[in-house]
Every structure is written in structure tokens, then in C-alpha cells.
Amino acid sequence: MVETLAAPAKYYQGPDILRELYTYIEHIGEKFAVLTDNIVLEIVGDRIREGFEGTGATYDVVLFAGESTREEADRIVELTTRGHHDGIIGIGGGKVTDTAKLVADISGLPVVIIPTAAATDAACSAMSVVYDENGTFVVSKKMKKNPDVVLVDTAVIMGAPLRTFIAGVGDAFACYYEAKACRKSGAMNYNGGVGTQAAFAIAELCNKVLRENAVCAKAAVEKKQWSEALDKTIEANIYLGGVGFENNGCAIAHGVYNGMTAVIKPFHAMHGEAVAVGTLIQLAAEKVSTEEWNDVTDFYKQMGLPVCFEDLGVKNLDDELIMKIADAACTVSPNVHKMPFDVTPALLFDAIRTVQERNGGSIS
């Protein structure tokens, strides 16, 4: 079995570093396409302008049409070809940055990813989620390479809604538990091998950093006041969780999330919120000790993370819906089958019921 580790070529994180943007990307070229939307532009437009000021380098803003589709990527590839750009910069949420990755993958241009919230661990990975024009999931596409630069302006992240930050903790928190399961089963990561020692150490560190800092970091976001705990948690949400999941693999936590989104429509919870409940379902399936269970749910409660389906806005959960989610999780995603034991719809059905029963969720 081949052991692998993939990560972005360069990662920068700090307060206001967007104001010096070009310093971090000058090795790429002198003319860039900046893919973003009007809302993000209103928040960080001045910073980007400042980041290029007096450098001699230029950029053209390309407004994102709203959905991360293959057609949208092709449209932008054409614009970057006509514009003779040296690189593409994706600034914003997951759909914008995934589209920027796809544009880079098709065109061969270097890509710079600038997340404006720490809501998921997607920024660092060589994965791009593609949807159709109706917003329905099409494929999670593997890119030829990880981003050339990931740049995280912690002042911008701190200004994003608290809910996005908490969801990001939920997404990153799953990393260690899924990594541990994949390591036990020998399941393949997203890189065609199994994680190196460094890969697993990153997943362990992610867990440790979140345990020690995330609750304090939440208070910092609430008060909009920078703290070291916030800085460490942002790194866990974006880098440790991202490099951690890509190199160790996902398991039930993300697999059940895929099942939920396939069955529950419309689904209002954020990715990281649903993955957080997915982690509890995984722990129930693993039949962890009461001590470990309480330890995790205590952390969730302090963090304000969802502990049952009601917290995800899913009401009227009954046995039929639970079975549909369990069935979908076993068919739409390979993730649930990366566990060190056989995962069947019946096993997930029991695990979902366990989470609901233990955490005060109802089953109608």
C-alpha cells in the first residue's frame, strides 16, 4: 500500500494579510482573474484593491453566476483565456472556491483560494463539488493538484457569521474520528493511498486544537475580538481538518451527511452542522463507551453544535425517514463503507435511533 500526503503548495494565515495579497502570489504572475460575488466584493473589495496597489500587477473581477457547474467553469475558462490571465483567485464561500479550482483544473492555470469564512475544511483540498444548474449534486471531482496558494485573512473570517464558524468546527471535528476509522480499516484516502504518519498526526492535532481552543474561539467571534484560541481554531477548521480529511479519508460522519442531503429536501442545515450529527451517528455505530460519548456531546453543547436531527431543522423524523437516510448513505457514498466493520442500512438505522434517543431528539 502506498502512503501519501497532499496539501496546498503554500498556506498563509494572519490578520489583514489580504491587504498585502500580491506579496503572497507574485510567484504566479502579474495578471489575475478574481472570481467572487457582489456580497463578498462589498466586504473585501477594498482589501483586494489595497493588496495589488503599487505592485504593477493587475486583476479583473469575474462575477460568479451562483452555481458551481461545469458550464460556469467553462464560461470562466473562456474569460481567463481571452484575458491572458496568469492565475485565478477564488474569494468567497465553498461554491466560488470550488469553481475556481475547477477552472484551474480545466485551464491549467495556477489557483489561489481565499475562503471568507471558516465554515468547512474544503479550501485546501484537491476536490471540487460540482452541481447542476438546479443546485443538485453531480460529482465530487478530484483535481489534478491542490491549490497553489491558500490565503486566510483571520480578520475577514472573524467578521463572518458565528454560525459559519461553529459549523466549521463541526466539519473539522469529524476529521479525527473518520481518520481513526480509516486507519483501522486500511481504507484508501482521496489520494490513492493511505495517509502517512504525518497525515494521521495532523488529524490528531486537529482534534487536540479544537478541544483546547474552539470554545474560547467561539467567544472571540461573538465579541469580534481576536485571540490566539481563535487563530488556532481557524487553522484547525481550514488547514488541519482539510489536509486531515483528504489524506486520511472520510467515513460514516460524511457518508450519513450524503445520505441526509439525498433524502431530506430542502435541507436547511449547513454542511458542518450535519457532519457533526454524522460524527455522533458514527460513534453510536462504533458503540463507544459512555465516557467517550459524554465527552463528545459535552464539547458539542459548549460549542453550540447540533446533537440531534431537530437541531438540524429536521422535524417529524420517523422510522421510515431514518431508513431512507440509512439506505441512501449506504448507496450514494462510498464513505460509510470505509469503517473497520460492515456497515448496513440496518446498522445505521440503529445508530441514528440511538443518537436521537440519547440526545433528546424525538422519533414520531
Ligand SMILES: [Zn+2]
Ligand atoms: Zn466536510
